[in-house]
Amino acid sequence: MMKREEFSTRMSFQYSVLLDLLSKNDFNSFRSYSHSYESYVKSWISERIKEHFSEVSTICEFEDSHVQTSIDNINDAIKTAKAETTDSLKTFVENICKELGDKLVISQDALGAFMILNNADQEQFAHWLTESVKDIKEALSEKFKKTTIETKLRHLQMNPQNELFNRVIGCGKQCPFCKVPCDAGGREHTKHFASLHRPQGFGNYSWIDSDKLVTDICSSSVISDKNFHCSEMKNKRHPFKDYRKIFPDWDIPPDRSLEASDFWKFVMTKYNNEFAEAYKAKPADIPKSWRKITEQQAKESLKYAFEVRGNYYFPIRGSNRFRKSMDR
Numbered sequence: 639m640m641k642r643e644e645f646s647t648r649m650s651f652q653y654s655v656l657l658d659l660l661s662k663n664d665f666n667s668f669r670s671y672s673h674s675y676e677s678y679v680k681s682w683i684s685e686r687i688k689e690h691f692s693e694v695s696t697i698c699e700f701e702d703s704h705v706q707t708s709i710d711n712i713n714d715a716i717k718t719a720k721a722e723t724t725d726s727l728k729t730f731v732e733n734i735c736k737e738l739g740d741k742l743v744i745s746q747d748a749l750g751a752f753m754i755l756n757n758a759d760q761e762q763f764a765h766w767l768t769e770s771v772k773d774i775k776e777a778l779s780e781k782f783k784k785t786t787i788e789t790k791l792r793h794l795q796m797n798p799q800n801e802l803f804n805r806v807i808g809c810g811k812q813c814p815f816c817k818v819p820c821d822a823g824g825r826e827h828t829k830h831f832a833s834l835h836r837p838q839g840f841g842n843y844s845w846i847d848s849d850k851l852v853t854d855i856c857s858s859s860v861i862s863d864k865n866f867h868c869s870e871m872k873n874k875r876h877p878f879k880d881y882r883k884i885f886p887d888w889d890i891p892p893d894r895s896l897e898a899s900d901f902w903k904f905v906m907t908k909y910n911n912e913f914a915e916a917y918k919a920k921p922a923d924i925p926k927s928w929r930k931i932t933e934q935q936a937k938e939s940l941k942y943a944f945e946v947r948g949n950y951y952f953p954i955r956g957s958n959r960f961r962k963s964m965d966r
């Protein structure tokens with residue numbers, strides 16, 4: 639499983655999940671991804687595990703039928719060779735090989751070994767050969783049994799789904815505003831950090847006066863004079879610049895020049911109405927330039943983030959219990 643591209647690194651995993659999400663072309667998937675990131679991603683991993691093992695099972699079934707055909711060929715060859723009268727064991731073995739033809743090629747080296755047995759009883763030899771073939775068949779069938787994989791999975795000490803989740807999710811904490819996941823690897827970091835944040839509307843933030851979903855990203859908000867309020871402060875206004883007082887675990891580097899990726903601009907433009915309805919807010923004022931972004935450009939921006947920047951930003955669970963909003 640770890641060798642599969644999407645599970646090779648955290649970046650690669652996040653890229654695969656987002657690309658898959660985009661190709662699904664379905665708001666409900668985006669919503670469930672945004673609402674319950676952890677469970678969406680866990681079930682996504684489950685699906686990949688099932689897919690992977692059903693591929694392995696198919697290979698095993700194929701191997702099993704292959705084994706059966708080879709065994710039948712060998713038994714037929716033994717029967718035919720037995721029917722012919724031969725004066726030596728060598729000729730007998732050669733006849734078997736001839737019968738098998740190109741169905742089963744036996745190396746000349748292996749044949750040479752039979753010369754030592756030239757005085758052995760032919761009938762007895764045929765009997766033990768048939769017995770050995772039976773043993774081989776049983777051993778191989780056992781090896782390729784479909785249930786073997788499932789049984790193995792059931793008896794694993796670790797849960798592959800959780801193991802993969804821990805490996806590809808990292809710390810799993812999300813930005814308090816846009817819900818982007820923490821980029822810092824492992825669990826031992828003092829501050830959560832994300833290289834690029836996304837429109838805060840994905841984190842269920844809307845403007846207090848208009849109720850419209852917010853398109854700003856966190857790195858510019860924390861340098862602005864805007865305020866925010868959320869359930870964590872019992873809906874009291876708080877300056878964005880001082881967000882650390884409320885969320886001391888997060889480090890959001892201030893940078894006015896940063897923009898959301900084309901991917902998130904495209905998603906927000908496409909599902910603006912749907913997100914607004916789901917979050918019980920009004921649709922965001924989408925900047926004109928966002929409307930020009932194509933699906934292809936969204937994909938490319940994802941690839942760019944994946945290959946060049948090596949960082950990710952994606953939507954996560956938004957709390958619907960409390961309305962979070964901000965004013966200008």
Ligand SMILES: [Zn+2]
Pocket residue numbers: 813814815816817818835836856
């Ligand atoms: Zn953020």
Ligand SMILES: [Zn+2]
Pocket residue numbers: 809810811820821822827829830831
């Ligand atoms: Zn973290």
